[in-house]
Amino acid sequence: MINITKHKQKAAILLAISIALTTAILGCTKEESSTSNAPVISENNIDQHVVEPNTEPLEPESEEPLEEDTQSLEQVSEKDAAIYLDALKKQDTSMLSLLMAPAENEYTVADMEKVVEGFQLYFDDLEGLQLHFEASEQNEEYYIEHYIIKGTKDGEVRDLPFQVSYIKSQGIELILDDDKREPLFNSPMIGVYPYAILNVERYVQALQQQDKESLALHLGMYDDNEQTRMAIDQLLQTYQESLALSTVEIISKDYDEQKDLFLFELQDNNQQSHELQVLSEELRIKDEWVNYKTL
Secondary structure, three states: OOHHHHHHHHHHHHHHHHHHHHHHHHHHHHHHHHHHHHOOOHHHHHHOOOOOOOOOOOOOOOOOOOOHHHHHHEEEHHHHHHHHHHHOOOOHHHHHHHOOOOOOOOHHHHHHHHHHHHHHHHHHOOHHHHEEEEEEOOOOOEEEEEEEEEEEEEOEEEEEEEEEEEHHHHHHHOOOOOOOOOOOOHHHHHHHHHHHHHHHHHHHHHHHHHOOHHHHHHOOOOOOHHHHHHHHHHHHHHHHHHOOOOOOOOEEEEEEOOEEEEEEEOOOOOOOOEEEEEEOOEEEEEEOOOOOHHH
């Protein structure tokens, strides 16, 4: 009896252990099943949070300066123009000569004295001059910024063209650099007036020396023929009868911006006078005492 009882007790213990193990296994299986049925979060399920990359083709780079570069050119040209105008107002010929250093022609302090004289010829008061931007343009060699210098003469408002240019070969990066760019300045009073008055001086010298060949060239008479020689002979005779050439003084009178010419007056010690014109484009002298009808 004792042995049977022990076997029954052992069997009951084993059965209890078996039931406990089965229950545990079934619980784990449910957890795995529950986990496997949970939704899987993938990139496709969160499209609303994904920023798609820009797949549009890039625009080809333009060979022309960008708009921001064009604006910058205007800004730097305003700086350079203001520096030049300030030196002009102060009549600082040394500074003006330094500013003209990049120019093809040499502009000495003496040359800049003529430039200042030209501006004083056209305007009453240099200190009152104002600068106004007009337009930008470019050609194969230069970026050109156009300005107008405004002032007064005898109470009337006057305008004078003024340009600030930059040679393209310097490169836009250096042009935009305040310390490295080389601006070029131009205006009728800079690029024409000093040479116009020099031509008048040489013309008067040719009159005094009766240098007929030189006179013909100054007047634009390039054909050496009988008509030209007759016109020059007649011109010399008129001067001998009308002015004391040995005492003639050259007086700058004005600049006609519309006709683009300079006006000069020859005045002798007898207070006799005669007017000359110098055409800016060719620096050619126009003298009313020349009988152009014979040419």
